[in-house]
Amino acid sequence: MKDSAADRVAQFVEDLLKGRRPRRFSATPEEAEAMSAAAGLAAARVGSDLPDKAALERIHRRLSERLDDSPAVDGRYSRRAWLRTVGTAAAAVVVGVAIDEAVTRRGSSAPTATEAEVLTPDGGQWRPVAALEQLPPGQAMTVSTAAMDVVVVNDGGQISAVSGICTHLGCKLQPDNADKRLACPCHQTAFSWTGKLLYYRLKSAPPDLPRIQSRVNNGQIELFV
Amino acid sequence: MGLIELRPGGRPEPDPEAAVYTDWESVYQDNVVGIYQLAFRRVGNAADAEDVAEEVLIRTLHTLRFPAAVHNVRAYLVKTARSVLADHWRRHYAAQNAVVELEQVPAPGLAGPPNSVASERAQRMLALLPDQFRRVLELRFLRGYSVREVANEMGVSEANARVLQFRALRKAATLEQEVLR
Numbered sequence: 493m494k495d496s497a498a499d500r501v502a503q504f505v506e507d508l509l510k511g512r513r514p515r516r517f518s519a520t521p522e523e524a525e526a527m528s529a530a531a532g533l534a535a536a537r538v539g540s541d542l543p544d545k546a547a548l549e550r551i552h553r554r555l556s557e558r559l560d561d562s563p564a565v566d567g568r569y570s571r572r573a574w575l576r577t578v579g580t581a582a583a584a585v586v587v588g589v590a591i592d593e594a595v596t597r598r599g600s601s602a603p604t605a606t607e608a609e610v611l612t613p614d615g616g617q618w619r620p621v622a623a624l625e626q627l628p629p630g631q632a633m634t635v636s637t638a639a640m641d642v643v644v645v646n647d648g649g650q651i652s653a654v655s656g657i658c659t660h661l662g663c664k665l666q667p668d669n670a671d672k673r674l675a676c677p678c679h680q681t682a683f684s685w686t687g688k689l690l691y692y693r694l695k696s697a698p699p700d701l702p703r704i705q706s707r708v709n710n711g712q713i714e715l716f717v
Numbered sequence: 718m719g720l721i722e723l724r725p726g727g728r729p730e731p732d733p734e735a736a737v738y739t740d741w742e743s744v745y746q747d748n749v750v751g752i753y754q755l756a757f758r759r760v761g762n763a764a765d766a767e768d769v770a771e772e773v774l775i776r777t778l779h780t781l782r783f784p785a786a787v788h789n790v791r792a793y794l795v796k797t798a799r800s801v802l803a804d805h806w807r808r809h810y811a812a813q814n815a816v817v818e819l820e821q822v823p824a825p826g827l828a829g830p831p832n833s834v835a836s837e838r839a840q841r842m843l844a845l846l847p848d849q850f851r852r853v854l855e856l857r858f859l860r861g862y863s864v865r866e867v868a869n870e871m872g873v874s875e876a877n878a879r880v881l882q883f884r885a886l887r888k889a890a891t892l893e894q895e896v897l898r
Contacts, residue, residue, distance in 0.1 A: 498876075498883035502864060505857065505882065513764035516809040524812035526886035529893055531761030533858040533886075536839035541757040543750060547767045551749060551774070558775055559741055671836060 501526045508534040539690060611655060611702035613640075613717060620712040624651070627713065632667035632674070632685060635715070642704050642715055643667055643674055645685045653704040653715055654687035660698040674701070737784035744781070745774060748794055755795070758835050759802045769805055773798045842892050850885035857882060 495503075497520060504527050507514035519527060535541045543551075621635045621644065632645040634656050641656035641664055656665050656674070663678035673690060674683045682691040687701030705716035738744045749770060756769035777797045781790065806812040839858075843851050849871075856862040856870060868878035 496880075498879040501883045501886065502879040505886075506864070508761040509858070509861065511763060513762055518811040521812065522887060524806060524810055525890040526883055527810065528759070528806070529886045529890040530858075532758055532835060532842075532893060533839055533854060533889070534761035535754075535758040535835035537836075537859065541754045541766075541835055543753045543763070543767065543770070547753070547763065548749060551753075551767060551771045552745065554771055555741065555745060555774060555778070559778055670840070 497523050497526075501530070505530050505534075609700075609702045611640075611704055616716050618707070618709070618714045618716055620709070620714050622713045624708055624711050624713055627651070630672075631669050632672075634664070634667060640704075640717060641665075642717065643685075644706065644713055644715070647672070647685055651706050651708055651713055652686065653706040654683070654685075654701040655704060657701075658683075658698065659701060660692075660694060665701075736787040738781075738787060738790055739784050741778045741781075741783075744778060744785075744790055747787075748791065749774065752794060752798060754834070755798055756802065760805065765805065769798070769801055772801045776801065838893070842889055845892050846885065846888060849881060850888055853878065853881045853885050854889065 504514045627646045629646050635642045642653050643656040644653045658676040663676050665674040672685050753770040757766040856867045868875045
């Protein structure tokens with residue numbers, strides 16, 4: 493059975509999304525067009541388009557072999573040098589992806605996934621914090637209660653809430669709606685809307701953000717705080 | 718310890734017009750991430766992006782004479798990237814006129830924050846798509862649904878989901894060119 497154009501492009505997309513080098517084939521102009529758009533979209537996933545340390549090491553080593561009269565001492569690339577290269581350029585280190593589905597990337601190491609803890613304060617109760625209509629889909633807002641700062645998120649109609657305080661040193665996180673993340677201004681750490689750690693430039697990975705119980709009741713967003 | 722470790726921390730760049738590179742290491746260090754990101758946006762996977770980035774750097778560095786002005790080197794890197802990427806599509810997918818309209822890269826540096834360019838472009842492009850097309854691409858690319866899951870979600874067969882995906886990507890390709898202009 494011959495594959496259709498849609499099937500061939502679907503296989504190409506599948507390879508990209510699985511982080512594999514896609515199979516080569518002779519594409520029609522229409523297919524190539526679609527595949528090129530697919531490549532652009534695959535790059536739009538948070539964290540996908542930064543090289544990992546191993547990739548930079550390989551590029552550096554091969555450049556040394558092909559260019560250098562005085563080859564690099566041992567061809568290795570220290571973590572600090574990597575941080576500097578990636579850091580100066582991108583100010584972030586990829587450790588995961590924003591979408592919760594894992595995206596496999598050659599040589600990359602995702603942080604060990606730990607189920608985010610749910611923060612349930614002693615003596616907490618359901619308190620309304622905002623009208624649902626104040627928080628349109630695709631937006632996050634910070635809510636301060638007496639006890640804590642909380643970021644409430646409307647992701648496509650689904651309301652959720654996480655602690656609004658960075659798990660590293662307690663800086664207040666800033667919601668970034670465009671990229672659906674919460675950024676820490678102190679050390680460039682970033683979390684997804686679900687509280688998962690996305691980037692950090694620290695010696696060790698800070699924990700994911702605790703989740704806060706939330707619900708919608710009569711058009712009001714309520715948090716258990 | 719690699720050579721890079723020995724470099725002093727800050728590269729002095731008092732006047733961007735006057736800044737020069739004096740060795741390949743500094744060209745590499747300044748630009749490798751930006752070139753990789755640029756390549757990734759056009760090939761969509763890490764393995765190919767790595768190969769393309771390496772090829773762009775090697776071709777550029779072979780022809781450079783040091784000292785070389787930073788802004789010249791960067792312009793040349795982008796030009797080379799365009800040609801390496803066109804080769805990539807031609808060689809691997811027989812795509813003759815693979816449009817490699819690289820976006821203009823702003824002078825101060827080739828690297829941006831991760832995904833900023835790609836996701837901003839994707840968002841603009843998705844916003845312009847008809848509902849069905851936008852939905853299939855969002856589910857598949859941004860939410861990581863499998864074709865089967867997309868089919869279930871949208872109430873169509875898997876074969877139809879693949880066709881829908883193909884059409885949506887073709888539409889996206891035409892929109893992307895408009896968005897890039």
